[in-house]
Amino acid sequence: MRKLVCDHCGRDYGLFAIGLFCPDCGAPNLRLHFSREAELVDDQVSLAKGIETEKEELAYRLLGNAHEDVLTAFEATLKAVYFYGKAQANVSPPKVGNDFQNIDKALRRFAELNLNPFAELTDPEMAALLLNIQKRHIIGHNLGVVDDKFATHANDAKVGETVGLVGADIQQFAAIGQKVVDGLDAWLCGSPSPTVNHSPLLMTIKEPTVDPDDPKNLRALDLQLSLLARKVAVWVAEHCTDGSRGFVDASKLRKEFKDNSEVELEEAVAELATDGFVEISHFSGGGLTNFRPLLDLYLTFDGPAFGRDPVADTVTVTELALARPDSVRGEELLAQTGWDLRRFNPIFEHIAAQIPDRGVRRYLGTKLSVSSLHLLAEDRVQLKRFVARLKS
Numbered sequence: 001m002r003k004l005v006c007d008h009c010g011r012d013y014g015l016f017a018i019g020l021f022c023p024d025c026g027a028p029n030l031r032l033h034f035s036r037e038a039e040l041v042d043d044q045v046s047l048a049k050g051i052e053t054e055k056e057e058l059a060y061r062l063l064g065n066a067h068e069d070v071l072t073a074f075e076a077t078l079k080a081v082y083f084y085g086k087a088q089a090n091v092s093p094p095k096v097g098n099d100f101q102n103i104d105k106a107l108r109r110f111a112e113l114n115l116n117p118f119a120e121l122t123d124p125e126m127a128a129l130l131l132n133i134q135k136r137h138i139i140g141h142n143l144g145v146v147d148d149k150f151a152t153h154a155n156d157a158k159v160g161e162t163v164g165l166v167g168a169d170i171q172q173f174a175a176i177g178q179k180v181v182d183g184l185d186a187w188l189c190g191s192p193s194p195t196v197n198h199s200p201l202l203m204t205i206k207e208p209t210v211d212p213d214d215p216k217n218l219r220a221l222d223l224q225l226s227l228l229a230r231k232v233a234v235w236v237a238e239h240c241t242d243g244s245r246g247f248v249d250a251s252k253l254r255k256e257f258k259d260n261s262e263v264e265l266e267e268a269v270a271e272l273a274t275d276g277f278v279e280i281s282h283f284s285g286g287g288l289t290n291f292r293p294l295l296d297l298y299l300t301f302d303g304p305a306f307g308r309d310p311v312a313d314t315v316t317v318t319e320l321a322l323a324r325p326d327s328v329r330g331e332e333l334l335a336q337t338g339w340d341l342r343r344f345n346p347i348f349e350h351i352a353a354q355i356p357d358r359g360v361r362r363y364l365g366t367k368l369s370v371s372s373l374h375l376l377a378e379d380r381v382q383l384k385r386f387v388a389r390l391k392s
């Protein structure tokens with residue numbers, strides 16, 4: 001049971017589980033509820049600090065529990081508000097499972113209510129929130145040992161080491177949670193509580209440090225590839241001039257990656273081939289000298305290579321294509337976008353891949369990989385659904 005004092009009417013009351021409103025005056029008390037939780041977490045952290053010299057293992061365990069309590073309270077609070085929103089809209093709530101332990105899924109859930117609970121977070125706060133949620137999974141499900149996936153989120157974490165956990169991280173996690181919950185509290189009543197003031201701890205949250213080995217933060221891409229393979233893929237994307245999947249110049253590649261051995265580079269290319277990012281022509285000898293990018297390489301690595309969003313580009317071109325009658329000429333769309341060939345080619349090919357081959361015309365000797373599309377009614381339906389999926 002938690003003891004709360006309503007910050008609107010002063011009524012004190014005890015509460016099991018979670019409550020959204022004061023039982024007396026009806027004001028939203030959601031943020032009070034979470035801040036009481038954060039106070040208790042604070043006490044746990046103090047307790048751990050008091051014993052960390054003589055009982056180190058117990059202190060780490062207490063910190064782990066306190067960290068878990070923050071996520072549990074955060075998840076429960078998000079879920080309660082979501083269910084309340086659904087009930088207000090007279091919709092029976094769907095099964096949500098662990099959706100509110102995952103920021104992407106939580107975002108999609110709240111989008112149903114036209115609400116983004118994380119909109120107020122700064123980029124460093126959002127990064128710290130994601131990192132803490134990942135940390136929770138590591139402590140809860142991997143005995144605190146860093147795995148590959150976690151290492152991609154925290155540049156200073158090494159696979160196989162124990163994840164670092166200090167009291168300050170936990171208090172920061174709680175402060176970020178509180179900021180989100182304050183926003184939800186305001187949403188419940190239509191205006192922010194007069195007693196909201198953001199924790200000074202939020203000021204201490206810094207942008208995660210940049211790893212000099214990985215300045216483009218390629219490790220953050222959710223792929224199985226080694227860092228070298230990711231770098232090679234970005235290099236291939238950067239050095240392809242027309243986006244039409246030409247063979248890669250091996251001598252330039254060797255020059256760029258001169259610190260890596262031939263064996264390392266060949267293995268990196270083999271990784272890319274294994275995961276469908278490049279095609280190796282074994283007919284002419286294989287290895288470094290005979291490979292070329294596949295469509296997925298452009299779609300995945302044009303983002304980090306050029307700082308653009310291939311998904312948004314695909315939506316743009318598909319919508320332009322759908323605005324035309326049955327026949328869509330690539331040249332005309334290219335002119336309409338005003339893009340260069342390098343940007344347009346993979347996107348148009350990606351769209352062509354969504355419809356059956358009978359509708360796709362490719363002519364040799366032209367600069368476009370796909371010359372034109374002929375869309376039947378059923379193809380237009382496919383493309384409309386494709387756009388809807390990309391937008392969601």
Ligand SMILES: [Zn+2]
Pocket residue numbers: 006007008009010011022023024025026027
């Ligand atoms: Zn009250």
